[in-house]
Amino acid sequence: MSKTPFVTLEQLKEITKTYPTPFHLYDEKGIRVNAARLRDAFSWNPGFKEYFAVKATPNPFILNILREYGCGCDCSSMTELMMADALHFSGSDIMFSSNATPAEEYVFARKIGATINLDDITHIKYLENCAGLPETISCRYNPGGLFKISNDIMDNPGDAKYGFTTEQLFEGFRILKQKGVKHFGIHAFLASNTVTNEYYPMLAKVLFEVAVHLKKETGADIRFINLSGGIGIPYRPDQQPNDIYQISAGVKKVYEEVLVPAGMGDVALYTELGRYMLGPYGCLVTTAIHQKHTHKEYIGCDACAVNLMRPAMYGAYHHITVMGKEDQPCDHKYDVTGSLCENNDKFAIDRMLPAIDTGDLLVIHDTGAHGFSMGYNYNGKLKSAELLLKEDGSVQMIRRAETPKDYFATFDFCDILDKYL
Ligand SMILES: Cc1ncc(COP(=O)(O)O)c(C=O)c1O
Numbered sequence: 001m002s003k004t005p006f007v008t009l010e011q012l013k014e015i016t017k018t019y020p021t022p023f024h025l026y027d028e029k030g031i032r033v034n035a036a037r038l039r040d041a042f043s044w045n046p047g048f049k050e051y052f053a054v055k056a057t058p059n060p061f062i063l064n065i066l067r068e069y070g071c072g073c074d075c076s077s078m079t080e081l082m083m084a085d086a087l088h089f090s091g092s093d094i095m096f097s098s099n100a101t102p103a104e105e106y107v108f109a110r111k112i113g114a115t116i117n118l119d120d121i122t123h124i125k126y127l128e129n130c131a132g133l134p135e136t137i138s139c140r141y142n143p144g145g146l147f148k149i150s151n152d153i154m155d156n157p158g159d160a161k162y163g164f165t166t167e168q169l170f171e172g173f174r175i176l177k178q179k180g181v182k183h184f185g186i187h188a189f190l191a192s193n194t195v196t197n198e199y200y201p202m203l204a205k206v207l208f209e210v211a212v213h214l215k216k217e218t219g220a221d222i223r224f225i226n227l228s229g230g231i232g233i234p235y236r237p238d239q240q241p242n243d244i245y246q247i248s249a250g251v252k253k254v255y256e257e258v259l260v261p262a263g264m265g266d267v268a269l270y271t272e273l274g275r276y277m278l279g280p281y282g283c284l285v286t287t288a289i290h291q292k293h294t295h296k297e298y299i300g301c302d303a304c305a306v307n308l309m310r311p312a313m314y315g316a317y318h319h320i321t322v323m324g325k326e327d328q329p330c331d332h333k334y335d336v337t338g339s340l341c342e343n344n345d346k347f348a349i350d351r352m353l354p355a356i357d358t359g360d361l362l363v364i365h366d367t368g369a370h371g372f373s374m375g376y377n378y379n380g381k382l383k384s385a386e387l388l389l390k391e392d393g394s395v396q397m398i399r400r401a402e403t404p405k406d407y408f409a410t411f412d413f414c415d416i417l418d419k420y421l
Helices: 009-018 028-041 060-067 078-086 103-111 122-130 166-178 199-218 244-262 275-281 310-314 404-411
Strands: 023-027 049-053 072-075 094-097 115-118 136-140 147-149 152-155 183-187 221-226 268-271 282-293 297-301 320-322 332-337 346-353 361-364 385-389 395-399
Touching: 009 282, 009 361, 023 028, 023 275, 028 049, 028 060, 028 244, 028 275, 049 060, 049 275, 060 078, 060 395, 072 078, 078 094, 078 103, 094 103, 103 115, 103 122, 115 122, 115 183, 122 166, 136 166, 136 221, 147 199, 166 183, 166 199, 183 199, 199 221, 199 244, 275 282, 310 346, 320 346
Parallel strands: 023 385, 049 072, 049 268, 072 094, 094 115, 115 136, 136 183, 183 221, 221 268, 297 332
Antiparallel strands: 023 282, 147 152, 282 297, 282 361, 320 361, 332 346, 385 395
16 A cells, blocks of 8 residues: 655655755645635535634645635634734634633734634633633533544543533533623534544534534524534545545534524534645655664654654654655565654654665655644754645745754843854
8 A cells, every 4th residue: 555645756856956855845736626625515604614723734825825715724822823913814714722821812812803712611701801802702612521433432522621511611601691792603623633524523413512502591692613623634545535525514414403403504614624734735855864774674864753743742654655666565674763862753663665775765744734833843953944846846945944043043142152143
């Protein structure tokens, strides 16, 4: 089983003449086709809007592409709000789904007119005190327990730090209404990276039913229901990709069964997808720079967990293509590693691949979401550039690589590192 990269060896050889590896490369065409497909799939719901989860790929060039397909921004922090604001996303185009939120972030979110998605009942008072309550507000719901689909445990909301309990949600709506809030939204994110068409319809059922009860019991004017993120992608080549049209049809069925009969057929649906929007349309390109033969066979790359943390953090699988060797037998077992002084800095463990030579280009697939953005600077390693492979085959740098100057910049209050500043 294999995956075909969206870029060829010839293209990569050309790109690396200008941009040294490692770098993240994004596929503009793939991003556009997919965003258009999502919009089309949910076009039956007049208020539908995707608020792209900025944390997945916080790059202004990417946000501007998605905006062409009607996407707004789902922000989780001050800097993400600032990015959305700087790009002139208007207030209603910004969702602020944060948790353990500092007061100044609420103040800024209110200032730019973002829709605030409260994570906890105690945040009502907190927000009221620091920034005042808006006319429209959303609350994040966490029903607890296990989230199951067809006897499969998808995730464990009961163990998740997010959201109001059921009782708190009803109480919270009452309080908010009493305090003058006029319009409401409900949000939930109950399972991550779901590679099944069943997740959204199941989640929709939970949210739609609670919305009907909330309206009945509190009289709240519920304007939108936010299904958030969680639609997954097939990281493994043997996984079946989700079908967004099937997912949408499943949600529509529940909408017509639950919301329409309750007189709520005008409720807008929102999503906050990250992985589904960008994951497959990005890859990390790295060069094999070392081979090590000890108790195992190691390939040492010029990228490391600083560039892609998911394997080190979650043991996540990312498929690897050794460019130019697609047709060769996968008869070598390797650990493909980065250079960090951390033994979990491995992009693949015991992975069967074609024989790798020093200088080979490796494409690490599906890094378009939660890839570059999770990066850090351990071992003083610097973050890579981000490049956009445009529809016409040209390449645009959409973020430059960090330099030592960036790394030392937080010492600019003194002259101790001036030599490198
Ligand atoms: C509040 C919120 N919304 C949306 C997302 C996007 O999730 P995904 O990329 O899995 O679609 C996340 C991911 O962490 C999130 O925390």
